Amino acid sequence: MTKLSVNINKIATLRNSRGHNVPDLLQVAKDVQKFGAEGVTIHPRPDERHIRYQDARDLVNVVHTEYNIEGNPMDNFLKLVFECKPTQVTLVPDAVDALTSNAGWDTVKHKSFLQEVIKECKLKGIRTSIFVDPVLQMIEGAKEVDTDRIELYTEEFATQYELGNLKGIEPYIKAAELANDLNLGVNAGHDLSLQNIRFFKENIPGLLEVSIGHALISESIYLGLENVVNMYIRKLL
Numbered sequence: 001m002t003k004l005s006v007n008i009n010k011i012a013t014l015r016n017s018r019g020h021n022v023p024d025l026l027q028v029a030k031d032v033q034k035f036g037a038e039g040v041t042i043h044p045r046p047d048e049r050h051i052r053y054q055d056a057r058d059l060v061n062v063v064h065t066e067y068n069i070e071g072n073p074m075d076n077f078l079k080l081v082f083e084c085k086p087t088q089v090t091l092v093p094d095a096v097d098a099l100t101s102n103a104g105w106d107t108v109k110h111k112s113f114l115q116e117v118i119k120e121c122k123l124k125g126i127r128t129s130i131f132v133d134p135v136l137q138m139i140e141g142a143k144e145v146d147t148d149r150i151e152l153y154t155e156e157f158a159t160q161y162e163l164g165n166l167k168g169i170e171p172y173i174k175a176a177e178l179a180n181d182l183n184l185g186v187n188a189g190h191d192l193s194l195q196n197i198r199f200f201k202e203n204i205p206g207l208l209e210v211s212i213g214h215a216l217i218s219e220s221i222y223l224g225l226e227n228v229v230n231m232y233i234r235k236l237l
């Protein structure tokens with residue numbers, strides 16, 4: 001069984017576009033858990049363009065499943081994580097101005113930095129995961145830095161799948177097999193969707209958790225649109 005952690009960044013993006021509290025981020029976090037999701041993911045970025053640091057704090061009392069906070073382990077981020085004490089922290093090497101996450105860690109180059117941060121997180125009782133490309137050397141490096149899990153960065157898989165290239169899954173299978181052999185837990189995320197998730201799940205051994213946001217929120221709009229348009233029309237009769 002693979003756990004679904006719903007990334008609610010996009011709810012915050014929509015809320016922030018108007019300056020009030022619609023949609024209500026905390027209510028959405030409650031609802032996705034009520035509907036069966038086994039985790040909530042947020043990725044606060046330094047400019048707070050979607051999730052604000054205060055959201056991360058407020059969610060502590062709302063997330064009763066797995067709380068996963070993702071981000072680049074800069075000082076402010078780590079301070080927030082240590083304050084919130086989520087179930088899991090996922091370390092992601094994004095540039096401050098990145099549109100979205102666009103690469104995994106070079107676990108060889110950043111070995112001592114990652115070792116230090118991971119040790120600190122674990123001492124605080126927080127499970128660690130690091131965002132990596134499906135490259136065997138990077139998975140071996142992940143073992144060296146003593147992380148509990150890796151999160152496979154799945155954008156390339158999603159792109160290839162959409163193009164009809166099913167072989168795009170192969171590096172991910174090899175990466176997951178190696179992670180399993182090394183006793184590293186395997187998570188995955190980025191651009192997973194209703195289209196590609198079953199194929200991914202069926203092919204990746206030992207997939208513990210997927211975090212899905214952009215597609216899941218977009219699909220919720222598409223799949224809810226007819227209902228809501230009709231609700232308005234009935235009110236206008």
Ligand SMILES: CC(=O)[C@@H](O)[C@H](O)COP(=O)(O)O
Binds near residue numbers: 007043092099101191
């Ligand atoms: C780590 C990762 O894969 C990202 O998908 C991220 O969590 C999403 O961030 P944005 O919502 O800011 O694009």
Ligand SMILES: NCC(=O)COP(=O)(O)O
Binds near residue numbers: 007041070189192211
């Ligand atoms: N870790 C990936 C994540 O949380 C969501 O990524 P996406 O579904 O928004 O691309």
